[in-house]
Structure formats: structure tokens, C-alpha cells
Amino acid sequence: MNYSKQRETMMRILRGSKTHPTAQEIYAEMRKNDPKISLGTVYRNLAQLTEKGSVVRIDTKHECVHYDGCTDPHYHFICDSCGKVYDLDIEPIDMDKRVEEDFDCKVSGHSLIFYGICSSCRNSSN
Amino acid sequence: MNYSKQRETMMRILRGSKTHPTAQEIYAEMRKNDPKISLGTVYRNLAQLTEKGSVVRIDTKHECVHYDGCTDPHYHFICDSCGKVYDLDIEPIDMDKRVEEDFDCKVSGHSLIFYGICSSCRNSSN
DNA sequence: GTATCTGCAAATCATTTGCATTCTG
DNA sequence: CAGAATGCAAATGATTTGCAGATAC
Numbered sequence: 001m002n003y004s005k006q007r008e009t010m011m012r013i014l015r016g017s018k019t020h021p022t023a024q025e026i027y028a029e030m031r032k033n034d035p036k037i038s039l040g041t042v043y044r045n046l047a048q049l050t051e052k053g054s055v056v057r058i059d060t061k062h063e064c065v066h067y068d069g070c071t072d073p074h075y076h077f078i079c080d081s082c083g084k085v086y087d088l089d090i091e092p093i094d095m096d097k098r099v100e101e102d103f104d105c106k107v108s109g110h111s112l113i114f115y116g117i118c119s120s121c122r123n124s125s126n
Numbered sequence: 127m128n129y130s131k132q133r134e135t136m137m138r139i140l141r142g143s144k145t146h147p148t149a150q151e152i153y154a155e156m157r158k159n160d161p162k163i164s165l166g167t168v169y170r171n172l173a174q175l176t177e178k179g180s181v182v183r184i185d186t187k188h189e190c191v192h193y194d195g196c197t198d199p200h201y202h203f204i205c206d207s208c209g210k211v212y213d214l215d216i217e218p219i220d221m222d223k224r225v226e227e228d229f230d231c232k233v234s235g236h237s238l239i240f241y242g243i244c245s246s247c248r249n250s251s252n
Numbered sequence: 253g254t255a256t257c258t259g260c261a262a263a264t265c266a267t268t269t270g271c272a273t274t275c276t277g
Numbered sequence: 278c279a280g281a282a283t284g285c286a287a288a289t290g291a292t293t294t295g296c297a298g299a300t301a302c
Contacts, residue, residue: 002256002301038259043292059187064291077229088229093219099240103203103214107242111187114225116233128276128281164284169267190266
């Protein structure tokens with residue numbers, strides 16, 4: 001993988017953000033400084049970075065995919081009202097081995113997402 | 127919600143299947159006996175049944191959404207090679223309350239999916 | 253110089269929706 | 278009959294892709 005200014009910018013945005021942006025949000029953010037940037041490039045780079053393990057895809061029951069620049073194992077809470085993705089500070093569950101044994105498969109990882117209403121939405125009856 | 131033959135058929139297919147079909151697969155199955163059935167109807171009914179809690183959406187990192195006619199709480203293993211969705215027989219984790227307290231939110235549920243390679247794919251080097 | 257990236261625009265593909273018609277209660 | 282459900286076809290919207298030019302090493 002060669003260096004590219006666009007990809008570096010994307011990593012900077014993802015690492016510096018707690019909002020777990022979507023591809024379109026990253027695109028919008030990048031356009032502020034580089035109006036020429038293409039959505040195709042954003043998607044291509046996100047796929048590469050995910051493959052490489054530098055960012056994490058967050059697949060939800062809502063419309064589109066979110067990306068997380070923090071690769072330390074952690075889980076998310078997603079608000080069904082506003083759609084925001086929040087980080088949770090709970091220790092990782094230790095079941096991968098158990099699943100492998102019980103189910104005779106090779107587990108590479110797991111995804112755990114909590115859904116509900118965040119305190120902000122609850123208080124403002126959104 | 128009124129009775130409809132199409133929706134009844136969908137429920138029968140979902141309850142009688144362990145394959146966690148996608149909307150398109152349910153559509154294909156239904157077409158065998160009713161060539162007039164419309165994809166729109168399938169999607170509309172899936173949305174209603176999910177809302178009502180009669181079926182469960184399974185959102186994955188793969189292309190499309192799978193549906194589960196079994197609503198007993200359980201988790202899934204999804205093969206990154208063949209894409210099949212398997213049921214796991216492990217007891218539900220008990221963290222919803224904990225998340226609510228730690229994070230001051232209302233948790234309605236959670237989704238836990240294990241990813242990896244199933245034994246079938248591992249053995250046939252797919 | 254060659255492989256890797258990029259912008260652009262067109263293509264994909266799952267899912268949604270408007271509308272006129274048909275069915276359920 | 279009134280509201281709900283359907284088929285059909287067109288629309289949507291996120292994501293992907295082909296291609297020719299630009300960039301990295």
C-alpha cells in the first residue's frame with residue numbers, strides 16, 4: 001500500500017473523532033479542505049483500512065455503516081432515536097474460544113452492539 | 127393488522143427454516159407457489175413483522191439483512207467465507223442493566239454476532 | 253517506469269415508495 | 278364500506294466500479 005494524502009487525512013479524521021462517522025460524513029469533512037475529493041476514494045480507502053485493521057466497521061440496524069478509528073476492543077451503544085454511536089466502557093466478553101469449541105469453527109472476532117435511547121434523547125423527548 | 131395470506135406464508139417459511147433467509151430468498155421461495163408475489167410485499171411484511179416482534183432482523187457486515195423466525199434470545203455465528211448464518215447455543219449475556227447504569231441510557235436490547243470460518247468451509251478450503 | 257491512487261461518472265443492488273386495485277373485517 | 282394489504286414499476290440511496298490521468302517509490 002502506497003502513501004496517499006487522502007488516506008492520511010482520513011486516518012487523521014477518524015482518529016481525532018469520537019463520533020464514528022459514516023463514509024458520507026468523512027467525505028463531507030474532507031471536502032472542506034479538498035473540494036476535489038471523490039466519494040469513490042473515500043469508500044475505497046475505508047475498505048482498505050478496514051481490511052488492514054486500521055479502522056473498524058460498525059454495522060448497525062440503521063441505514064449506513066459507521067467507522068471507528070479506535071481499534072482497541074470495545075463495544076457501542078446506538079441510539080434508536082438520534083442514531084448516534086457511543087463508546088461503551090465495559091470489558092470485552094471472553095466467549096470466542098467457547099464458541100469455537102462448542103461449534104467447531106474458527107472465530108476471528110465478534111460484534112456486540114447495544115440499542116436503546118440515549119440520555120440526551122430521553123431528556124429532550126426527541 | 128389484518129390477516130393476509132402472503133404474510134402467513136412468510137411466517138410459515140421463517141418458522142420452518144433454520145437458514146435465516148434474506149428478503150430475496152424468502153421472495154424466491156414464495157414465488158414457487160405464488161408467482162405473482164411482489165418483492166415490495168415481502169419487504170413491507172418483514173418490516174411489520176419485525177416491528178411487531180414476530181421475527182428478528184440480523185444485521186451483518188455482509189451485504190444484506192437476514193431474518194430469523196425464532197424469537198427466543200440467542201446469538202449467531204456468521205461464516206465470512208460462505209456467508210451462512212448459524213444459531214449458537216450459548217446463554218444470553220446479562221449486561222443491558224449494567225450498560226443502562228454506567229451510561230445513563232435506556233437499553234432495549236443488544237446484538238451479538240460472532241464472525242469467522244465455519245467447519246464446513248474450513249474443511250473444504252472454500 | 254510500474255504499480256498504486258485518484259476523480260469522475262455511470263452502474264449496482266438492496267430496499268423503499270406511489271398508486272390504482274383487491275382483500276379483510 | 279373503510280382501512281389494510283398487494284402487485285407493479287419507478288425511485289432512492291448507499292456503495293461499487295471502469296477508466297484515463299496523476300502520484301508514489
